[in-house]
Amino acid sequence: MVIHPEGEDCKAESLFLGPAPWLRTGRMNNLLLEGQPGVGKTTLLRAVARAIPSARIGGFLTEEIRENGIRMGFRVETFDGRSAVLAHTAFRSGPVVGKYRVDVCAFEEIGVNGLERGLSEADILLVDEIGKMELCSERFKELVLRSLDSPKPLVATIMSRPHPFADRIKARPDGERLTVTVRNRDALADLLVQRLKAALGR
DSSP states (O other): OBOOOOSTTOOOBOOOOSOOHHHHHSOOOOEEEEOOTTSSHHHHHHHHHHHOTTSOEEEEEEEEEEETTEEEEEEEEETTSOEEEEEETTOOSSOEETTEEEOHHHHIIIIIHHHHHHHHHOSEEEEEEEOTTGGGOHHHHHHHHHHHHSSSOEEEEEOSSOOHHHHHHHTOSSSEEEEOOTTTHHHHHHHHHHHHHHHHTO
């Protein structure tokens, strides 16, 4: 499904990319959110989590670290309150992504383990994001594939730029890709909440 920004009411128009199993079975899973940086994808997932307080949520969010208004890095945090610095300009070791170095060990300890716990304990999986920094972790790649194969509803933000692993995920026939824009993000959040509640029978 692609939610288009055109039109005052930001109505949803369906454009299904391959067969979506939940349409036949009533089980929703594997929604991939794309969009330009800064449109509010993380804010959208946070709003979705707040709107379903009774659900057990696994996964993680990624937030910018800013100092004096300048972006210096990124922090990963789980829905049970754990957090760690994922990447920072001050790091002197780790894989290089742009001007940042990635702390893969910290990401795996907090973000990847949070997703792994969610696979066994949560009702819903929210992942922000399947991006170049996170994909420095082979464990994360493995867990993304396990999450996609899981019957649990998964909503994940994913990088828009070409990347072998991300492109492989986007090409899967068992999910939907949705485009997030500044104009449609609130309507999209409402739609996701409705879908998730229906999938959970709430």
